[in-house]
Amino acid sequence: MSATASAPVSRTRPRESAATWPLADRLGLAMCWAAGMFLTLAAAGIVVFMAIKGVQYLKLSLLFEHPTAAVDQSQAGGFLDPIEGTIALTALGTLIAAPIAIAAAIWLSEYGRPVGLARLVEAGVDVIAGVPSIVLAIFGLIVFSKALFAPLSISTQGVASYGRSFLIAGITISLVALPLIVGATREALQAIPSHVREASYALGKSQATTIRHVLLPSVRPGIATGIALGMGRIVGDTAIAIVLLGNTLQNQPGSGIWPFDYLRGTGSTLTTYVYNNSPVGEGNAPQKAYAAAFVLLLVVLFLNYSVDRLARGGRQVTAWSR
Amino acid sequence: MESLNPPPPLRRIDPVRTPTVPPDASVPQVPEPLPAPVSRDGASEPTRERMRCERVTIAYGGKIAVNAVDLPVRQGEVLALIGPSGCGKTTLLRSLNRLTELTPTAARGGRITLDGQDIDELEVTHLRRRVSMVFQQPNPFPMSIYDNIAYSLREHGEKGRRRPRRAELEPQAIEALTRAGLIDEVGDNIDHPALRLSGGQQQRLCIARALAAHPEVLLLDEPCSALDPRSTSVIEELIGRLKLEVAVVIVTHNLQQARRIADRAAFMYLGELIEYDFVERVFNAPRAQRTRDYVAGAFG
Numbered sequence: 001m002s003a004t005a006s007a008p009v010s011r012t013r014p015r016e017s018a019a020t021w022p023l024a025d026r027l028g029l030a031m032c033w034a035a036g037m038f039l040t041l042a043a044a045g046i047v048v049f050m051a052i053k054g055v056q057y058l059k060l061s062l063l064f065e066h067p068t069a070a071v072d073q074s075q076a077g078g079f080l081d082p083i084e085g086t087i088a089l090t091a092l093g094t095l096i097a098a099p100i101a102i103a104a105a106i107w108l109s110e111y112g113r114p115v116g117l118a119r120l121v122e123a124g125v126d127v128i129a130g131v132p133s134i135v136l137a138i139f140g141l142i143v144f145s146k147a148l149f150a151p152l153s154i155s156t157q158g159v160a161s162y163g164r165s166f167l168i169a170g171i172t173i174s175l176v177a178l179p180l181i182v183g184a185t186r187e188a189l190q191a192i193p194s195h196v197r198e199a200s201y202a203l204g205k206s207q208a209t210t211i212r213h214v215l216l217p218s219v220r221p222g223i224a225t226g227i228a229l230g231m232g233r234i235v236g237d238t239a240i241a242i243v244l245l246g247n248t249l250q251n252q253p254g255s256g257i258w259p260f261d262y263l264r265g266t267g268s269t270l271t272t273y274v275y276n277n278s279p280v281g282e283g284n285a286p287q288k289a290y291a292a293a294f295v296l297l298l299v300v301l302f303l304n305y306s307v308d309r310l311a312r313g314g315r316q317v318t319a320w321s322r
Numbered sequence: 323m324e325s326l327n328p329p330p331p332l333r334r335i336d337p338v339r340t341p342t343v344p345p346d347a348s349v350p351q352v353p354e355p356l357p358a359p360v361s362r363d364g365a366s367e368p369t370r371e372r373m374r375c376e377r378v379t380i381a382y383g384g385k386i387a388v389n390a391v392d393l394p395v396r397q398g399e400v401l402a403l404i405g406p407s408g409c410g411k412t413t414l415l416r417s418l419n420r421l422t423e424l425t426p427t428a429a430r431g432g433r434i435t436l437d438g439q440d441i442d443e444l445e446v447t448h449l450r451r452r453v454s455m456v457f458q459q460p461n462p463f464p465m466s467i468y469d470n471i472a473y474s475l476r477e478h479g480e481k482g483r484r485r486p487r488r489a490e491l492e493p494q495a496i497e498a499l500t501r502a503g504l505i506d507e508v509g510d511n512i513d514h515p516a517l518r519l520s521g522g523q524q525q526r527l528c529i530a531r532a533l534a535a536h537p538e539v540l541l542l543d544e545p546c547s548a549l550d551p552r553s554t555s556v557i558e559e560l561i562g563r564l565k566l567e568v569a570v571v572i573v574t575h576n577l578q579q580a581r582r583i584a585d586r587a588a589f590m591y592l593g594e595l596i597e598y599d600f601v602e603r604v605f606n607a608p609r610a611q612r613t614r615d616y617v618a619g620a621f622g
Contacts, residue, residue, distance in 0.1 A: 204451035209478040
């Protein structure tokens with residue numbers, strides 16, 4: 001070691017200045033830099049603009065007042081119902097999507113035989129992920145307007161289905177979250193080294209026991225990440241909420257006992273409220289649209305933050321060497 | 323490089339006399355050796371044949387990995403499987419509790435017996451409770467130290483069994499941690515996450531987990547290769563004590579380790595068992611030229 005230390009050692013040279021680069025490289029670097037700055041500015045612009053507009057028009061009372069139809073906007077109430085609607089629809093969609101998605105991911109990752117069937121399931125998940133939500137919405141309307149599904153929405157004597165309710169929108173919107181939860185769960189399962197599974201088998205445990213008691217606890221952070229991602233997508237979805245939730249100003253319960261009256265009824269979400277109150281909507285009350293959009297943005301930013309935290313936590317927990 | 327000329331004839335080395343690292347306060351102290359072995363059926367002879375491989379051949383998709391191996395596994399002594407990479411020793415080890423069956427392309431011929439009974443006739447989950455395994459990489463489950471062992475103790479999937487309470491399992495968990503020499507380090511916080519332990523502690527937890535269900539044979543697949551020298555010496559001493567209670571088979575690439583801890587060694591080459599004998603004879607007076615070359619470091 002001492003011999004090499006006394007020899008003239010070529011140290012790392014100071015970073016080469018981009019000024020010495022060929023023109024094409026300098027242009028490329030400038031474009032990459034500009035693209036990054038553009039995205040940052042766009043994100044900052046959205047947040048700052050919505051914050052200024054939102055804070056300007058947001059009053060605490062708006063969060064706790066039912067919306068009413070009125071020409072005079074000061075009499076038109078707040079957006080309590082859309083907030084409720086967003087929470088209900090997100091909860092419903094997530095509760096439907098999560099068990100199906102987790103089960104599908106376990107089957108794909110841990111069983112997946114025959115291979116042809118597994119490919120088919122994978123393709124199915126990919127197709128669902130790729131279908132625009134307005135197409136899902138129209139498809140849901142066709143299917144759930146059949147008399148068979150009359151119990152899911154306000155219906156006339158059970159012979160015709162209105163095809164619009166929290167239940168119907170929830171079932172359809174679960175398809176928006178489903179591929180994200182499948183993907184995150186599969187990725188987490190595949191990140192578990194095979195010797196961890198074998199360690200469980202070597203203790204005389206069956207595959208089912210291993211999945212339930214070893215693999216599922218290990219992938220919990222991955223599942224949570226997928227669920228948070230999915231919730232973000234559901235909260236932000238507009239098309240399905242407009243088409244399948246009935247788009248009523250207030251949440252209108254159907255018949256039946258609580259909570260089924262509520263779930264069979266119609267309503268609106270923050271996204272549809274923003275749409276309707278924007279200049280293109282019939283409400284045309286931009287101030288309220290800004291205030292509601294600001295609340296919506298806060299919800300989505302919070303969900304994104306959760307995703308980040310959960311993903312970080314996941315790396316710590318499953319820290320096996322390979 | 324240490325000379326490999328004939329070292330003085332050695333019988334088993336007293337583990338206390340040969341610390342591979344200087345004594346240090348931070349080195350976990352191993353408890354006193356356990357009292358003389360008494361097997362479960364009351365017999366107390368030191369070595370007894372528990373498993374036997376008869377013409378065992380294992381192939382992966384037509385490629386033969388283990389070829390017609392005959393090998394006994396005795397309780398009361400440590401059997402080391404040595405040989406160059408890819409010689410089939412890990413495959414042979416995994417076949418002893420039918421873990422090779424997890425590889426879809428693997429096929430096995432020949433007979434393996436446990437106490438005279440063909441292991442293919444045993445329920446695979448029962449076999450693996452009797453013949454347990456510890457892997458190269460420490461792999462505690464992402465749960466508490468206690469839960470890792472409780473998982474091993476519970477008999478999942480047995481119909482009509484109620485889930486045992488913690489009060490019933492905890493003494494057994496403590497016992498397993500004691501046998502694995504880990505209790506002094508984790509005794510106060512067995513509810514801490516297992517993945518927060520150091521690598522050596524994690525590996526001893528894996529050994530404790532494997533021991534908890536009182537297996538009769540313990541398979542160790544290079545259990546120290548991912549560990550530092552200190553943890554290695556702690557685990558080697560542990561293996562020396564365990565062989566009194568369970569039959570131990572260890573795969574190792576470390577010939578010095580095989581000399582230190584094994585009583586018998588089996589040298590494998592290209593899927594065949596070349597030599598099986600007491601460890602000092604394999605190292606000092608091997609019969610086959612291949613063995614002589616390998617233990618002298620000529621290849622590997």
